[in-house]
Amino acid sequence: MIQIFNTIEEINTKAATLFVVSAQKAIQEKGKFTAVLTGGSSPAGLYKLLASPDYKSKIDWSKVYIFWGDERWVPLDDDRSNAKMSFDTLLSHVPIPQENIFPMYKEGVSPGAYAVTYEQSVKDITGPDGKLDLILLGLGDDGHTASLFPGEAVLHEQTKWVDAYRLESQNMHRITLTAPLINKAEQIIVVAFGEKKAPALKEVLHGDYNPTTYPMQLIKPVTGELLFLVDKSAAGTTN
Ligand SMILES: O=C(O)[C@H](O)[C@@H](O)[C@H](O)[C@H](O)COP(=O)(O)O
Secondary structure, three states: OEEEEOOHHHHHHHHHHHHHHHHHHHHHHHOOEEEEEOOOOOOHHHHHHHOOHHHHOOOOHHHEEEEEOEEEOOOOOOOOOHHHHHHHHOHHHOOOOHHHEOOOOOOOOOHHHHHHHHHHHHHHHHOOOOOOOEEEEEOOOOOOEOOEOOOOHHHHOOOOOEEEEEEHHHOEEEEEEOHHHHOOOOEEEEEEOOHHHHHHHHHHHHOOOOOOOOHHHHOOOOOOEEEEEEEHHHHOOOO
């Protein structure tokens, strides 16, 4: 499903409200809430809103567990780090126990080895079914999501829940949740705004099924809900 908004602020308000509702429901039903944060630049405003008093006060952060959808394999203090962005805008501003936060990077470990460790961390928290409560995703201008980039072998991964590989186009290693794990989620929210997203979003939603070129098309929750929160520019309806 897609919801089109006039402004980024409206998108962030909707996404923050859905995050709070999902957290309250999961904590009430299971005593915990497992959330996956996305990187990139789009979610920064959402994370700052969640860290504001009106929203953060509505969540029992002691029962929240945070994972990432993907990461650039760079140190946690590197400005390219998705974890750094998330801490700077959200996680350093809410009372969440550090042991409940699972950065997708570890110094002195290979990305491939850490992918195995990370998968076990997900299993330890979610249980063997790997069902995460809420996954936030962004949409790359080229149609990628998380670190599921066009033409990469990881798009065809059906067994691993977490994988790592060298993304030659960016001269760096990436570590990412795979589509099979993402699609187990209860709720998946994609936040995308700006006219640069319009060509990819149009293909993802209305084009032929071509996930090798548009990896976002791999995201089809098995039992959960997929919601695109976009602005008119991204939806191509600015007229
Ligand atoms: O590591 C990353 O870059 C992100 O996880 C990536 O998947 C992001 O969500 C998209 O590239 C959109 O990025 P923007 O929000 O910056 O457009």
